[in-house]
Amino acid sequence: MEELRVQIKRLRPSPASFDLPAYMTEGAAGMDLCADIEANLALAPMARALIPTGIAIALPIGFEAQIRPRSGLALKQGFTLVNSPGTIDSDYRGEIQIIAINLGAEPIVIERGQRIAQMVLQRVLRARWQEVDELPSSTRQDGGFGHTDDAQKKS
Numbered sequence: 001m002e003e004l005r006v007q008i009k010r011l012r013p014s015p016a017s018f019d020l021p022a023y024m025t026e027g028a029a030g031m032d033l034c035a036d037i038e039a040n041l042a043l044a045p046m047a048r049a050l051i052p053t054g055i056a057i058a059l060p061i062g063f064e065a066q067i068r069p070r071s072g073l074a075l076k077q078g079f080t081l082v083n084s085p086g087t088i089d090s091d092y093r094g095e096i097q098i099i100a101i102n103l104g105a106e107p108i109v110i111e112r113g114q115r116i117a118q119m120v121l122q123r124v125l126r127a128r129w130q131e132v133d134e135l136p137s138s139t140r141q142d143g144g145f146g147h148t149d150d151a152q153k154k155s
Contacts, residue, residue, distance in 0.1 A: 004121060007058040011095055012036060018054065018113050030068060030118030033096065041110040043102040048082060051098040051116060059090040059121070066120045067098065073116070078104025081117060090124075 010017055021031035035041070036054030043049055059065060067086035073079040082099040098117045102108050110116060 004060070004063065006060070006121070009056045010054060011052075011056060012054050021055070021119055030120045032070070032115040033067070033098065033117045033119055035098075035110050035112060035114045035116045037110065037112050040112065042107055043079070043100065043110060044107050045078075045102055045105055048099065048101045049110075051100050051110065053096045053098065053117075056093055056095050057088065058093060059088065061090050062124055063090055064088060064122050064124050065096075066122055067096065068118050068120060070115060070118055074103075077106075077108045078102055079108055079110075079116070085120075088119075 008020060010020075018034040018036065021033055023031055033053045033055075036052045041049060041051065057065065065088035067081065067084075067088065069080040069084055080101060080103055082101050086099065088096060096119070100110070100116065
């Protein structure tokens with residue numbers, strides 16, 4: 001598997017600092033991110049919070065970091081991310097923070113050091129637009145918003 005060297009900085013180093021983001025299994029695509037909060041954070045149903053992770057990174061040009069929910073928290077507690085996936089651009093040097101929401105029916109508590117999200121590194125391509133008068137045709141054309149469901153009913 002290809003590896004990418006990424007610079008990372010702990011923003012609040014202390015004796016109680018958390019582990020750096022890490023892959024939890026050999027086949028994991030995402031690294032878990034922890035909540036770097038002073039005290040537990042109660043999140044009421046439908047409430048949002050900006051949760052710091054205590055880290056900043058320097059991605060090489062041509063890469064992004066996608067911040068995604070952890071599926072177990074989403075299923076068990078309704079804890080997810082408002083802008084999913086969130087994007088960390090290669091030129092951003094600020095703290096990675098998680099915009100979280102509780103979609104569950106009960107309040108939840110986020111604990112200091114809890115694994116709250118995952119970060120996936122991806123290559124990025126830049127588009128160069130080629131304006132044309134007509135687009136090439138396709139089987140689908142402009143079908144969208146459930147068009148494959150309609151086509152399946154006809155067959």
